[in-house]
Amino acid sequence: MRSGRSAGLVVLVATAVAAATGCAQPSDAARQPLTLPERIDSVVLAHLRSGPVPSAAVAVVRGADTLVLRGYGMADRDGARAAGPATIYALGSVTKQFTAAAIMRLVEQGKVGLEDDLSRYVPTFPLQGRRVSIRQLLNHTSGIPSVTADPAFWAASARDLPPDSVVAFVAGDPFDFEPGTGWRYNNTGYVLLGMVIEQVTRQSYADYVDEQLFQPLGLRHTRYCPPMTGRDTSYARGYTSGLQPAQYISMTGPYSAGALCSSARDYVVWQRALHEGRVVSAQSYQLMTTTTVLPGGQDTGYGFGLFVGTLGPYRMIQHSGGINGFAAMQAYFPDASLSVVLLTNTDAANPAPVALAIARVVLGVPPT
DSSP: OOOTTSOOHHHHHHHHHHHOOOOOOOSOTTSOOOOHHHHHHHHHHHHHHHTTOSEEEEEEEETTEEEEEEEEEEEETTTTEEOOTTOEEEOGGGHHHHHHHHHHHHHHTTSSOTTOBGGGTOTTSOOTTOOOBHHHHHTTOSOOOOGGGOHHHHHTTTSOOOHHHHHTTTTTSOOSSOTTSOOOOOHHHHHHHHHHHHHHHSSOHHHHHIIIIIGGGTOTTOEEOOOOOSOOTTBOOOEEGGGEEOOOOOTTTTHHHHOEEEEHHHHHHHHHHHHTTSSSOHHHHHHHTSOOBOTTSOBOSBOSSOEEEEETTEEEEEEEEEETTEEEEEEEETTTTEEEEEEESBSSSOOHHHHHHHHHHHHTOOOO
16 A cells, blocks of 8 residues: 555655665675674674664575574554564554465456456446446556545545545546556555455455465464454564554455465465465466566566566565555575565554665665
8 A cells, every 4th residue: 555645665665666775885894794694693683773674574585595584673662662574563454465366267267368358347337438348447557546545545444434435536537547547556446456355255355365375274273364453473573764553444444455464484375375376376386477568668677476676687576565664575586585574563663675685685686
């Protein structure tokens, strides 16, 4: 999810990819060189200090080797509760790859077609005489306005709302562009995809992703986020500028665009399963990780629920996420079988440059 009131992490990551810097090296020449895990620690701890960031949970896995899997800082400052690899954080827009994978499984079963018109599944949403395909919702080329750009959505964000009331905030607004002719990051599209899943499966979105995605992989700490009140000690507490408790948001608003929670330990299991072909078919995975090219030749850098780019010579598949009190960044480098997962409990500091700095350390890619 992205707030219309501030620049979103999903947009900031594009800048971070181009400008992420490496970590500072010890000034004492006589000191023994740091090990790779120690260098990763130094990057994360510097982020906690400079943010300031209350806590981070980090997973860095290269091939079969776990380089780092740990928590840093305090998951709950008032409760003096330390973060760990099993601490649960809100993922924000990282949710979108789960939603995309759920849709692709329905496509594989012949229950949904990528070129099907949205009106086949959600006839109540007004398309204003246009045709919007499932594919266009997945790759952000639908032209439907994003609900998080509407101040009225944020004014109502503490209320529990059904999905049709969420998309109703922009149902009468003009399209940003004709479907298929442009690209704009769009939370409404992914809320509509959740509605498609519910219509086709006759299950709630939360139940479907739990049954089809989380349980088969043994993801015990991954779920549709409950109300984030800070009372459940399994979860990190969310903070904002000045390390103040974040403003409450009902998770019915982010829904299938940004309402999932996970731990660093669980998320890296999910990430490896997705990229190793244990979640969707090879054809579906290729679609999810192939960038969309517009009719004019513009490469959007986005597949289905995932950004695709490079870091130095390495192909990178990534997505960031931000929601009240939390920010996340995850990246996978298929050429090096490298996973980097960084979950934090503040919405006031962008974790993308930090995750990319970790990747540079492991891959030996110099800063730019």
